Amino acid sequence: MGSETPLKLPIIDFSNLGQNPGAAEWDLVKLQVRKALEEYGCFEALFDKIPAESRKAIVGAVEELFDLPLQTKMRNASKKPYHGYVGQYPQVPLFESMGIDDANIAEEVESMTNILWPQGNQSFSNTVLSFSEQVSELDQIVRRMIVESLGLEKYFDEHMNSTNYLLRVMKYKGPQTTETKLGLTSHTDKNIVTILYQNQVDGLELQTKDGCWIDLKPTPDSFIVMIGDSLYAWANGRLHSPYHRVMMRGNEARYSVGLFSVPKAGYMIKAPEELIDEEHPLLFKPFDHVKFLGFYYTEAGQRAQSALKTYCGV
Numbered sequence: 001m002g003s004e005t006p007l008k009l010p011i012i013d014f015s016n017l018g019q020n021p022g023a024a025e026w027d028l029v030k031l032q033v034r035k036a037l038e039e040y041g042c043f044e045a046l047f048d049k050i051p052a053e054s055r056k057a058i059v060g061a062v063e064e065l066f067d068l069p070l071q072t073k074m075r076n077a078s079k080k081p082y083h084g085y086v087g088q089y090p091q092v093p094l095f096e097s098m099g100i101d102d103a104n105i106a107e108e109v110e111s112m113t114n115i116l117w118p119q120g121n122q123s124f125s126n127t128v129l130s131f132s133e134q135v136s137e138l139d140q141i142v143r144r145m146i147v148e149s150l151g152l153e154k155y156f157d158e159h160m161n162s163t164n165y166l167l168r169v170m171k172y173k174g175p176q177t178t179e180t181k182l183g184l185t186s187h188t189d190k191n192i193v194t195i196l197y198q199n200q201v202d203g204l205e206l207q208t209k210d211g212c213w214i215d216l217k218p219t220p221d222s223f224i225v226m227i228g229d230s231l232y233a234w235a236n237g238r239l240h241s242p243y244h245r246v247m248m249r250g251n252e253a254r255y256s257v258g259l260f261s262v263p264k265a266g267y268m269i270k271a272p273e274e275l276i277d278e279e280h281p282l283l284f285k286p287f288d289h290v291k292f293l294g295f296y297y298t299e300a301g302q303r304a305q306s307a308l309k310t311y312c313g314v
């Protein structure tokens with residue numbers, strides 16, 4: 001037989017949707033979203049509301065951020081685990097990361113900007129804020145489609161009001177080898193929805209349900225949309241939360257930026273009763289995402305095959 005076709009993620013175009021839930025185009029795209037999230041937990045998205053200048057500017061801003069001295073970057077602190085500066089890890093020496101909580105709220109972005117640039121950096125905070133606002137629109141469309149496709153429109157407002165946006169930026173040094181080196185270990189995201197944008201250095205890989213790894217090759221125009229464990233739990237297993245990792249080769253640094261919708265501390269994530277029946281018994285007891293994150297970063301949490309199952313599996 002001939003060679004196998006390489007596996008490829010579905011590409012979904014959100015550009016011509018209009019603002020009209022219920023229109024024919026909306027329903028078509030909604031079906032594609034549901035199918036991709038059941039099958040892969042992930043898809044590549046085109047969304048022209050995020051203009052080319054905005055995409056170019058964010059990559060520049062991320063580079064500028066990582067070029068700051070280490071002492072400065074370490075001032076990027078957060079009370080929540082993995083929301084602030086991460087780097088210099090012996091097990092993943094290529095990886096560095098920082099985060100901005102509430103990246104769609106001007107005062108929050110400005111206050112983090114001032115911590116990093118006490119003399120101010122208006123263009124950095126403008127770029128981060130407008131990129132986060134634009135990407136959050138895509139997050140909202142995707143989540144509206146998910147909730148609708150599950151027949152759970154009545155929970156939409158509660159679902160949206162229970163989350164914040166975290167913008168995380170990542171840098172992976174080129175390993176200066178032709179052989180592939182680990183950039184970020186295989187994991188599932190713990191939040192609701194993650195939307196990723198990268199410079200044009202590939203490296204992100206996604207595991208399919210049957211255990212194959214797909215190389216993701218988003219274009220300068222496209223975003224990777226992926227669901228995390230909190231949405232998997234809320235949907236009582238109806239959608240897949242995929243393992244993914246970053247593998248690096250060559251000399252060039254990879255920069256990526258992700259907008260993460262994250263459940264608020266104190267909010268209990270709980271599958272709606274409509275999604276629980278004999279065929280679909282409850283998979284996870286109600287849990288607080290921030291407490292779950294706390295467990296994930298303990299030794300037991302890191303050791304677990306599925307931290308979510310160990311933490312609150314029924």
Ligand SMILES: O=C(O)CCC(=O)C(=O)O
Binds near residue numbers: 168184256258
């Ligand atoms: O750098 C990437 O593209 C992926 C980053 C990632 O998986 C994460 O931050 O959870």
Ligand SMILES: [Fe+2]
Binds near residue numbers: 187189
């Ligand atoms: Fe991830």
